[in-house]
Amino acid sequence: MPKPEATLIISFYNQFPFLELVFAGLERQIHKNFEIIIADDGSNGKIVQQIKHYISISGLNINHVWHEDKGWRKNRILNLSIQRSSSDYLIFIDGDCIPHKAFIFEHLKNKQANTVLAGRRVNLSKTVSDRLTYIKVQKGFLETKLFPLMIWESIMGRGDRIENGFYFRSRAIRKRINKKDRGILGCNFSIHKSDLLAINSFDERYEAPAVGEDTDLEYRLRLNGVKVKMVKHLAIQFHLYHPKLSRPGKNLEILNETMEKGIWYTPYGIDKSGMK
Numbered sequence: 001m002p003k004p005e006a007t008l009i010i011s012f013y014n015q016f017p018f019l020e021l022v023f024a025g026l027e028r029q030i031h032k033n034f035e036i037i038i039a040d041d042g043s044n045g046k047i048v049q050q051i052k053h054y055i056s057i058s059g060l061n062i063n064h065v066w067h068e069d070k071g072w073r074k075n076r077i078l079n080l081s082i083q084r085s086s087s088d089y090l091i092f093i094d095g096d097c098i099p100h101k102a103f104i105f106e107h108l109k110n111k112q113a114n115t116v117l118a119g120r121r122v123n124l125s126k127t128v129s130d131r132l133t134y135i136k137v138q139k140g141f142l143e144t145k146l147f148p149l150m151i152w153e154s155i156m157g158r159g160d161r162i163e164n165g166f167y168f169r170s171r172a173i174r175k176r177i178n179k180k181d182r183g184i185l186g187c188n189f190s191i192h193k194s195d196l197l198a199i200n201s202f203d204e205r206y207e208a209p210a211v212g213e214d215t216d217l218e219y220r221l222r223l224n225g226v227k228v229k230m231v232k233h234l235a236i237q238f239h240l241y242h243p244k245l246s247r248p249g250k251n252l253e254i255l256n257e258t259m260e261k262g263i264w265y266t267p268y269g270i271d272k273s274g275m276k
Contacts, residue, residue, distance in 0.1 A: 002033060003086065003087065004035040004086060004087040005031075005089065006034040006087050006104060006107065006190070007036075007085035007087040007091070008036045008091045008092075009078060009082070009090060009092050009093075010036065010037070011041070011074055011092070011094045011095055011186070011213075012038050012039060012040050012043065012095035013040065013041040018242075020054070021132055021137050022093070022095060022096075023054065023134075024138045025098040025099045025101070025137055025238075026099060027058075027059075028101040028137075028138060028140065029099070029103065029105070030101055030102055031104045034061070034104050035061040035062075035063065035085070036060055036063070037063045037065055038051060038062065039074075039077040039078050039080070040077065041067070041069070041072065041073055042067060042069025042070065042073070042077075048064075048066065052064070065077065065081045072209060073207060074206075074213055075202035075203060075206050075212055075213060076204045078092070078201070079204065082193065082196065082201055083270060088192060089107075089193065091107050091189075091190040092186065092189055096239060096242060097187050097237040097238065097239050098132075098142060098237060098238045100165075100235075100236035100237060100238075102167065102236075103235050103236065106234040107119075107190040107235050110231050110234065112229065113195075114195060114225060115228070116189055116218070116221055116227070116228055116229070117189060117231045118183065118184040118188070118228050118229065118232075119231045119235035120182075120188060120232045120237075121185070121236070121237045121238065121239045122236070122237070123161045123239045123241070124239060124241050128241075129240045129241040132240070142165075143167075146165065147162065147165065164233070164236065165236055165238065168233040168234070169234075173233075182228075183214070183215065184214050184228060186217075187237070187239070188235060188237055189214070195224075196221075197270065198224060198265075199220045199269070200266050200267070200270055202217060202266075203254070203258070203266040203268045205254050206254060207250075208250060208251050210251060211251040211254075212255075216258060219258065219259060220265070220266065223262065223263075224265075
């Protein structure tokens with residue numbers, strides 16, 4: 001088996017029906033040479049067995065990295081997954097985000113040294129999310145039949161960012177649309193492993209959603225000379241509806257300290273030899 005050109009790391013916790021839909025999207029990828037690592041933040045035994053069964057019958061190259069459930073420790077399981085990766089290029093998504101069929105292809109096509117690629121997502125409404133099935137995703141429903149539904153849902157105030165689902169190969173069109181300097185989202189970005197390891201990867205002090213898996217990382221990457229390149233309208237994904245998670249203020253305290261001190265290398269990442 002050839003070495004994978006990319007490692008797709010999927011942040012995951014307990015929502016196997018969502019993960020199945022993500023897998024359906026991954027089976028449609030036009031670029032096939034990639035491995036998948038499920039970064040599992042402590043799912044229960046029943047879910048773990050479902051994952052193992054899927055791996056046993058799937059043609060996808062999947063590894064499952066799990067640690068004990070001790071609350072939200074996404075950054076820790078991401079770091080463990082990075083250490084298990086066998087490729088030099090890493091793509092990060094969440095387990096509730098279904099990739100467009102050209103998702104892997106566009107991340108690999110647009111990769112550059114000292115650059116992190118930042119994509120965007122369509123936020124599906126509850127109505128649309130509930131109608132999706134494994135077979136529908138496999139048959140390309142999200143890329144061929146979604147938009148009439150989403151236009152109506154958007155008018156009704158359900159779901160948003162429908163414009164992020166348009167796939168534009170034309171550089172001129174994308175340049176006109178992507179004038180703003182935008183940051184990375186933890187659910188859709190990619191980077192050379194060496195650039196991530198240079199800042200010691202994710203800071204594991206973050207133990208709540210938001211900030212730690214993207215804003216902190218982006219700040220430290222930029223401080224270390226890594227540029228952000230948008231792949232909006234190229235590396236597209238579709239976010240399944242769920243109630244929003246709470247976002248405790250503790251994360252902002254850690255981020256503010258990092259920014260005040262201008263810290264680009266965290267001692268709380270993969271290499272912990274510098275921890276006090």
